[in-house]
Amino acid sequence: MHVTRGFTGRPRVPNSGLPPGQYDAGDDWPVLSAEVTPELAPADWTFTVDGLVAEPRTWSWDEAHALPASAYEGDIHCVTSWSKFGVRFGGVSLDAFLDLVRPAPQATHAVAYSHTGYTANLPLADLTGGRAWIVWEYGDEPLPAEHGGPARLLVPHLYFWKSAKWIAGLRLLDHDEPGFWEQNGYHHRGNPWEEQRYSGD
Amino acid sequence: MTGTFTPPTRFAVPGRIAVDNDTATTWQRATLTEIRRETPRAATFRFAVPGWRGHVPGQHVMLRLTAEDGYTAQRHYSIASPPDDVGHIELTLDHVEGGEVSGWFHAVAEPGDQVEVRGPNSGFFAWTGDRPALLVGAGSGVVPLMSMVRHHRARSLSVPLRLLVSARGPEELIYASEYGSETTPVFTRSAPPGVPVGRLSAAQVAALVADAPDGGWEAYVCGSNGFAEHASRLLVEAGQPVDRIRIERFG
Secondary structure: OOOOOOOOOOOOOOOOOOOOOOEEOOOOOOOOOOOOOOOHHHHHOEEEEEEEEEEEEEEEHHHOOOEEEEEOOOOOOOOOEEEEEEEEEEEEEHHHHHHHEOOOOOOOOEEEEOOOEEEOOOOHHHHHOOOOEEEEEOOOEEEEHHOOOOOOOOOOOOHHHHHHHOEEEEEEEOOOOOOOOHHHOOOOOOOHHOOOOEEOO | OOOOOOOOOOOOOOOOOOHHHHHOOOOOOEEEEEEOOOOOOEEEEEOOOOOOOOOOOEEEEEEEOOOOOOOEEEEEEEEOOOOOOOOHHHHHHHHOOOHHHHHHHOOOOOOEEEEEEEEOOOOOOOOOOOOOOOEEEHHHHHHHHHHHHHHHHHOOOOOOEEEEEEEOHHHHHHOOOOOOEEEEEEEOOOOOOOEEOOOHHHHHHHHHHHHEEEEEEEEEEEEEEEHHHHHHHHHHOOOOOOEEEEEEEEE
């Protein structure tokens, strides 16, 4: 740690809810995707859960919407150091999908993949217990395409690169397999409260 | 454990370049040695980083400033300098209104000041100089692309390289004096006499995509999200394969 001459920074807010090293993006919601935003209509969107499960399954847009609605209200955190407070996403809890495919006992991890080919790895424990969603609404509006619409994964307790946009599926595995950013030097888990940004943090 | 799971998808994410995880996680002291004004809003900050183990053009660093009470602010910034500038890196920063970090750089920083950096990070947007590159940037989005242009020049590479760079006007065109025949500037608000004013057009992008060398271009797009969406759509419409477009957006 080296004190920077003349740097004071923004006023500190005690117990602000910001994880270490993050700042409040306010009304901004930066877009950070590495690929071309796909033109993916709801009618063409599907979500598959397979791998180490008893009954692999693919849901259409309408079939996914027939599952019990569930919303997330809270904060999100991006590894590039912005956080956003008090956002609301609407969709379905991932538990509702997993309950139907019945993960095998040996399933410990998942690779989330998108309709663009993006991948992110997650421990199964981070996807269950009401901590992850498939979402298609932001506020009361459809999720914009540049933010992953028609539907994205939402895992708000981890850095946002885990919340794969344009989600296409989850493959359950008995091992951890690094995804796109994890192969590019980012941390395998990405807990913002422990500042797990890069591999080795 | 065998192989890597490759998802069955219509689209494809472009390939990647391995990064050094050790350098990505170690904070290093960087000493500011020079400040060069580029435009009224942007300046280049040159740092000596004695232990710097090099980078690939297009990569970025995480930069950290620390206040006396231990408060820190960190930001990602693209590297503007080429890899052969051994022991040094240059960053070009816009002065963002109310910017906590850019404000310090533009109002307080002077040669001799020290900050901390770690990196380089992300092999995704990197270009090693091995494939024809079509670079499309706007505003300070030209910064990582300039590292590529400088690398191309410093090594006298023969691989084709083209740069489309958009700025509001000539006075806001970063690195204006360095561009050569590889560059087409695009001015959106005001332009020198005889140069059209307007947004990056489908015709400009199509002409370059049509002029692709054997094996095609790797396209690198960097700028605001609005620009990145516009430019990447034009590239796709012009026939550039979607899995050969890499995008770096900043909010």
